[in-house]
Amino acid sequence: MNIKFLNWYTQAIGATIGIIICAYSYLNGALYSFGNIENNLNNINLSSAMASYLLLPFCILSLLFSILKNFDFYNESTILESLNTFIVIFTLVVGFIGTYFLFLIPSTFFIFSTYLTYKRDDENEDIEMSLNENF
Numbered sequence: 001m002n003i004k005f006l007n008w009y010t011q012a013i014g015a016t017i018g019i020i021i022c023a024y025s026y027l028n029g030a031l032y033s034f035g036n037i038e039n040n041l042n043n044i045n046l047s048s049a050m051a052s053y054l055l056l057p058f059c060i061l062s063l064l065f066s067i068l069k070n071f072d073f074y075n076e077s078t079i080l081e082s083l084n085t086f087i088v089i090f091t092l093v094v095g096f097i098g099t100y101f102l103f104l105i106p107s108t109f110f111i112f113s114t115y116l117t118y119k120r121d122d123e124n125e126d127i128e129m130s131l132n133e134n135f
Helices: 003-028 046-068 079-133
Strands: none
Touching: 003 046, 003 079, 046 079
């Protein structure tokens, strides 16, 4: 299987499951929305407020970046890759703050996607080093 497709696929699945978990957490009251925040003013703190308003947009952003990974122009730009890595890591941190153990499944897919990116980079460096040694 092509590693580019597997990298795109795992991030897309992680982002989609993350969006579903956000909806589930909003429905169960773990994350707050503008409609139910006034009932929970005693329980809210900075981390839960941050997770409530940032987790869903960052899950959507990581889904959009996973779609961008499938296009040819994505490999040439290192700025997009570093921005994607930042968004994935920030989504993981905010996901664990907001939904606790529910975010384990998407985090597994996100971490696997990031691992595949760096594994591909290491393999390319190994190939370049072997070519330089031979010539």
